[in-house]
Amino acid sequence: MDIALNHIKEFLKSYDGPPMRIMEVCGSHTGAIAKEGIYSLLSPSIKLLSGPGCPVCVTPTAYIDRLIELSLEPSTCVVTFGDLLRVPGSRSSLSQMKGEGARVEMVYSPMDTIKLARQEPDTRFIFAAVGFETTTPVYAVMLDQILEEHIPNVRLLTALKNMPEVIDSLLSQNASLDGFLAPGHVSVVTGSHVFLPLAEKYQVPFGVAGFSGEEILLALYGIVKARGQGRVMNFYPSVVSAQGNREAQKMVDRYFEKADAAWRGLGLVPGSGRILRPEYAAYDAGSRELTEDHKKNPACCCDQVLMGKMSPTSCPLFGKACTPLKPQGACMVSREGNCFSYFVNHRE
Numbered sequence: 001m002d003i004a005l006n007h008i009k010e011f012l013k014s015y016d017g018p019p020m021r022i023m024e025v026c027g028s029h030t031g032a033i034a035k036e037g038i039y040s041l042l043s044p045s046i047k048l049l050s051g052p053g054c055p056v057c058v059t060p061t062a063y064i065d066r067l068i069e070l071s072l073e074p075s076t077c078v079v080t081f082g083d084l085l086r087v088p089g090s091r092s093s094l095s096q097m098k099g100e101g102a103r104v105e106m107v108y109s110p111m112d113t114i115k116l117a118r119q120e121p122d123t124r125f126i127f128a129a130v131g132f133e134t135t136t137p138v139y140a141v142m143l144d145q146i147l148e149e150h151i152p153n154v155r156l157l158t159a160l161k162n163m164p165e166v167i168d169s170l171l172s173q174n175a176s177l178d179g180f181l182a183p184g185h186v187s188v189v190t191g192s193h194v195f196l197p198l199a200e201k202y203q204v205p206f207g208v209a210g211f212s213g214e215e216i217l218l219a220l221y222g223i224v225k226a227r228g229q230g231r232v233m234n235f236y237p238s239v240v241s242a243q244g245n246r247e248a249q250k251m252v253d254r255y256f257e258k259a260d261a262a263w264r265g266l267g268l269v270p271g272s273g274r275i276l277r278p279e280y281a282a283y284d285a286g287s288r289e290l291t292e293d294h295k296k297n298p299a300c301c302c303d304q305v306l307m308g309k310m311s312p313t314s315c316p317l318f319g320k321a322c323t324p325l326k327p328q329g330a331c332m333v334s335r336e337g338n339c340f341s342y343f344v345n346h347r348e
């Protein structure tokens with residue numbers, strides 16, 4: 001779609017057609033929209049909503065509780081990325097427990113876990129494998145190396161999520177949504193075609209977008225123009241194809257199978273997760289049992305925010321009891337979280 005940027009801006013700013021509620025389901029899009037000031041460039045008739053696109057934000061409390069239990073076991077170390085350290089479980093967080101003597105290590109790559117395991121062969125290392133379709137192939141590569149090198153002291157506790165199934169869950173519950181800004185990173189792996197059944201089933205347009213201001217505006221323009229149509233439009237063709245990365249898909253299917261998964265605030269969503277196949281159960285740290293979620297603070301509205309039913313600023317805890325320094329829900333923890341983005345960017 002070769003359209004002048006000024007025309008796109010003018011169209012989106014002056015749009016006075018039927019109201020459009022467009023949900024972005026990628027944490028990076030949420031951050032980019034705030035950073036680029038996209039919201040201020042839109043007509044009041046175009047409402048952007050942040051959905052369940054941050055993997056840390058949708059990780060259930062039961063998962064955090066299980067990691068904490070493991071970190072307290074003898075000769076056991078939990079290994080995780082930084083964002084997950086501060087996510088509240090039902091009673092505490094990994095960061096708080098580390099201060100109380102739990103063994104927790106932060107890494108920047110899953111492969112760092114293998115290095116730790118080589119250095120301490122008598123310690124069991126539990127890697128917190130959290131993410132969407134974008135990062136699941138990395139964990140498959142990690143398992144490939146573990147098996148090749150016969151490393152016996154590494155386990156995975158998985159909280160892996162699939163995007164189409166949760167979007168289907170939202171729409172099947174009559175969520176008032178007129179279009180989706182589809183996740184660019186996820187689409188690199190899955191291909192843009194993965195959203196076509198949903199677009200046709202619910203007659204809503206999906207626009208796969210990049211992450212610059214211009215790319216997001218172009219996708220929003222396409223989505224608004226396609227209102228009421230069951231279409232998938234790829235506005236990120238430089239890296240996204242219709243079929244995606246077939247090799248990455250094969251690698252994931254080799255080690256993981258689809259399963260029901262618990263989402264923080266959303267409950268159990270059928271077929272929306274990935275767990276290790278039974279033949280690799282020896283490398284699992286109890287992921288199959290993690291099918292529940294419950295709130296630490298009953299006043300937290302993360303579930304309503306993630307479903308697009310409430311703005312973060314409408315939550316009674318937002319900016320008061322819940323801030324980035326003292327998060328009550330996972331949406332305020334991660335830099336890609338809906339509430340975090342609204343708070344630090346003063347977004348209304």
